[in-house]
Amino acid sequence: MRPFERLVIGCLVVAVVFVSAFWYLDRRPGSMTRMQALGLPGGLLGIDEPVAAAAEPEGTEAAATVGLPLPLTSRPTRIVWAGDSLAGSLAAAVTAQGAVRGVEIVGRTTPGCGMVRGLPTDAAMSPVPWAAACDESVGPHVASVSALGADVVTWLSTWETANRIVDGQGYEFGTPEADAMLLALIDESARQLTAGGARLVLLTVAPNTTAPGRPERDPAAEQRARHLNALLRRYAAAHPDRVAVLDLAAMVCPTGPPCPAQVDGHTLRPEDGAHFAGSGPAWVAQRVFDHLLGPA
Secondary structure (H helix, E strand, C coil): CCHHHHHHHHHHHHHHHHHHHHHHHHHCCCCCCHHHHCCCCCHHHCCCCCCCCCCCCCCCCCCCCCECCCCCCCCCCEEEEEECHHHHCCHHHHHHHHHHHCCEEEEEECCCCCCCCCEEECCCCCECCCHHHHHHHHHHHHHHHHCCCCCEEEEECCHHHCEEEECCEEECCCCHHHHHHHHHHHHHHHHHHCCCCCEEEEECCCCCCCECCECCCCHHHHHHHHHHHHHHHHHHHHCCCCEEEECHHHHHCCCCCCCCCEECCEECCCCCCCCCCCCHHHHHHHHHHHHHHCCC
16 A cells, blocks of 8 residues: 555544544533543443442542653763543644644544554443544554654543443543553553663543533543552653653643642633643643753
């Protein structure tokens, strides 16, 4: 297949994800806003039913460094900024901050899709309409990121908090079986992302705050975010030679749930309480680079 044909097919896959997601969100009774439903912990799928909170792995609140130490001792020249729509909401600011720091940033974010394979589902274990398109695109997406020859690949994604069907088997997020499955899927993607020598930086996910598009707290969603962060730390601790954890959650939600609407005088997530907007992206991007490379 020629490069142009691969590009066209990739664009069609992304288009299917967008159209399917927006069609689903506009028509599902009682659904959340579009911004809320794309890439968010807990209520990410427009589900009205609370999801039972599972026991968290040890170290969920641990602030100690796990995995590869930060700032990175070998300064990167090219970073791939990867993830879902949450990562996408920071992409422009991260690219701009990279230019200031002399680091090339290559954006590889896919709204509505995470970084691992499988079919994201709702609480009833029914796949979301665009799940198959995401599942089919994850492998090529990860392969394309690996082929870019970056020094560092970042990972910021919330879709891993969804219930998931993998190889025909359903897994409820937060259960021991789902934890084992998700860690295996993270490892599957991580090994490919780092196969060329890149270091992988996993960014923790901040629980949502309240905003006009999200007027009330969702404790179940907060629990999901914290549980995912614990799994990311567990994975990094098991691979300290190539995987680091950058605690974005601590920056954005320094006091823990409930997360403040403002941090350091900035309303970081003013629209839906999850995605960054306004002055938020620039504020976050500067601090992400301070953690990655050290202060400018």
